[in-house]
Amino acid sequence: MSKVILLFMALLPLGLASAQAQPPPATDADWGPYVAPGSQGVSELPETGAKWIYAPDRSSSIKVMPEAIALVAPNGTEIDLSNFIGSMNLTEFKYSDDSTAVFMNSSLGGLVGDWHTHIYRFRNGKALEFDIVKVLRVSGLPKSADCEPNIYSIAWLRQSSQLLVLAEIPPSSGCGVNMGLSRGYVVDLDHHRVIESYSAKQYVKKFHRFLINPRPDQE
Numbered sequence: 001m002s003k004v005i006l007l008f009m010a011l012l013p014l015g016l017a018s019a020q021a022q023p024p025p026a027t028d029a030d031w032g033p034y035v036a037p038g039s040q041g042v043s044e045l046p047e048t049g050a051k052w053i054y055a056p057d058r059s060s061s062i063k064v065m066p067e068a069i070a071l072v073a074p075n076g077t078e079i080d081l082s083n084f085i086g087s088m089n090l091t092e093f094k095y096s097d098d099s100t101a102v103f104m105n106s107s108l109g110g111l112v113g114d115w116h117t118h119i120y121r122f123r124n125g126k127a128l129e130f131d132i133v134k135v136l137r138v139s140g141l142p143k144s145a146d147c148e149p150n151i152y153s154i155a156w157l158r159q160s161s162q163l164l165v166l167a168e169i170p171p172s173s174g175c176g177v178n179m180g181l182s183r184g185y186v187v188d189l190d191h192h193r194v195i196e197s198y199s200a201k202q203y204v205k206k207f208h209r210f211l212i213n214p215r216p217d218q219e
Helices: 003-008 132-139 173-178 200-206
Strands: 031-033 040-042 051-054 061-065 068-072 078-080 091-095 101-107 115-123 126-130 150-157 162-168 182-188 193-199
Touching (some): 101 150, 132 150, 132 182, 132 193, 182 200
Antiparallel strands (some): 061 068, 068 078, 115 126, 150 162
């Protein structure tokens, strides 16, 4: 299994809030811990009521209900995220430390994906989606004639102004000679551009702290 697929299996630390009535905080029983130390993810939909993931400053939240998942913006408006969800066990949300942005990763599962990411930034109380695919295509995504790349947000950098992203052609023979080809990117969200791009080997060397169980020679 490739390093990228292992990365895609990591779930990252979470947090949420309602801009309206404050629900009770989630507990470990609500959100199952996953591979990355200290991280949590959505393990399953609740049978009744709602569960919440809070932003660090509790200004916004992810509301998880029996039949839907919504992003609640600071101004109280809700954005339905249900169509973006693949498998609940392979879905995660990560707020920036300054609570001004959040990304969601989700997959239908399997050894080769798909994996996709959605990114929202909060401006004047509203949640605005950032088109990460458009920015990465300008810089040069790994290409395959038959397969779309898996794209996965890894970590917020410099509060919420930069985002570490990974893209990979699925490691399937149906994807041709570029199967498994991957690249890492640092994206400047303020200026809508890629400011750093890395081969898989370069990415592992520089950002090994975001890998699961890095080998001793990566530390």
